[in-house]
Amino acid sequence: MIDFRYHIVSIVAIFFALGAGVVLGAGPLKGTGSELVAAQADKDRQQLADARAELVQVKALDKYRDDYVAKVTAGLTDGKLNNKKITLVTMPSADSDLSDSVQSELEKAGGTVSTKVSLDSKLFDTGQRQLVETLVQQLVTPDLDFPPNSTTYQRAGLLLARGVAAKEEGKSVDADSTKVISGLTGAKLLSLKPSPVKDRSSLIVLVAADPPSPAPDTSSYTDAVDFIKGLDMGSGGVVVAGTPASAGDGGLVKALRSDSDATKIVSSVDVADLPAGQMTVVFALAEQVTGKAGQYGAINAKNGVAPAAVQTKDN
The missing domain is CATH 1.20.5 (Single alpha-helices involved in coiled-coils or other helix-helix interfaces)
Structure with a gap:
């Protein structure tokens, strides 16, 4: 009712x-x-x-x-990298325009990009860890000493550095470096230009990709950060160049900056998509030659906009 x-x-x-x-x-x-x-x-x-x-x-x-x-600050990087050979390494899915812009600024500063290395996503695939470990054991050269307690990816980074770089300028491509490069490219973990490599460099710039969506957890970059540390150990210095997004949640630059051991030896710039940021990559690379490292840019960059040596005293 x-x-x-x-x-x-x-x-x-x-x-x-x-x-x-x-x-x-x-x-x-x-x-x-x-x-x-x-x-x-x-x-x-x-x-x-x-x-x-x-x-x-x-x-x-x-x-x-x-x-x-x-235009107004043109020339500030002139000569900063004179007589320096540089290997340009790009992470999987890194923006080619960003890589090209960074390369252009390195060359304006007098540097020579002797080798370009494109890392394949297979390299950091957790399912390929055993392959990476096996290759490291097979390709290790007599003159390469792995630090105690080093990880698989630190050793892999050191191995790649042995193939394309060295701590000093003037190291030529030899039978061991050729063996390393052939093994890594044969496993399709990376590709190189030119191939075969003509000159080993002393410095390395690694171009980071923007984070995918949804953004991964910072821990997912542990292997990549270890790899970068290995590159630094086997060369005269490494600078990681990325965009502001790469320094935010789910980005490689943020993961790198969260590793206290990495920040002691590797530099990073999170505004490499801007002309000022590309200049900062040059300044940071020149600083690496002196044995110093810093984290520069706009997003939680603890060392400011650029190395202290190129800032005015008031800053």
Whole structure:
């Protein structure tokens, strides 16, 4: 009985609402709805126009900033890397434009990118760990001493460094480096240009990729960070170049900076997609030659915008 009464009341309420709507529609509120809709549309259009104008302004300011760095500060990196050979290593999925921009700045500073190494995602696939370990054991050279308690990926980084780099300038490609390179490329863990390698470098720049979506946990980069530490141990210095995204959650640069052992020897720059950041990569690489390391950029970069040697005293 209660349910029946409830339905009767509901039906009456519906008809009452419909009747009221007809009366109001024909009365003093006629047209109010359409006017409200039109007013809201005008407001939305204005907000959209304002947003577009703001975007144009932001782009103009960004272009001014980049042009200023490129033109007014041009020449600040000249000669910083004279007579230095550099290996450019790109992480899987690293942006090719970012890599090209970094290479261009290294060459403007007098450096020579002697080898470009593209790492394959297979290298850091947990399912391939045994393959990596086996290769490290098979390819180790007589002059390569692995530190006690070093991890598989630290040793792998040292091994790659033995193939393409050295702690000093002027080390030539020999039978052992050729053996290392052939083994790593044969396993499809990486590719190189030129092939065969003509010159070993003393310095290494590694270009980081932006984090995938969803962002992985920092611990997922443990092997990559160990690999980078190995590269540094086998060369004259390493700088990791990335974007602000790479220094945020799920990024390689953030993972590197979370490793206290890594930050003592490896440098990083998290604004390498900007002209100023590319210059900072050069400054950081030159600092690596002196045996120092630093973390530079805009996102939780504990050492500031650039090495202290190139900042004004007031900064």
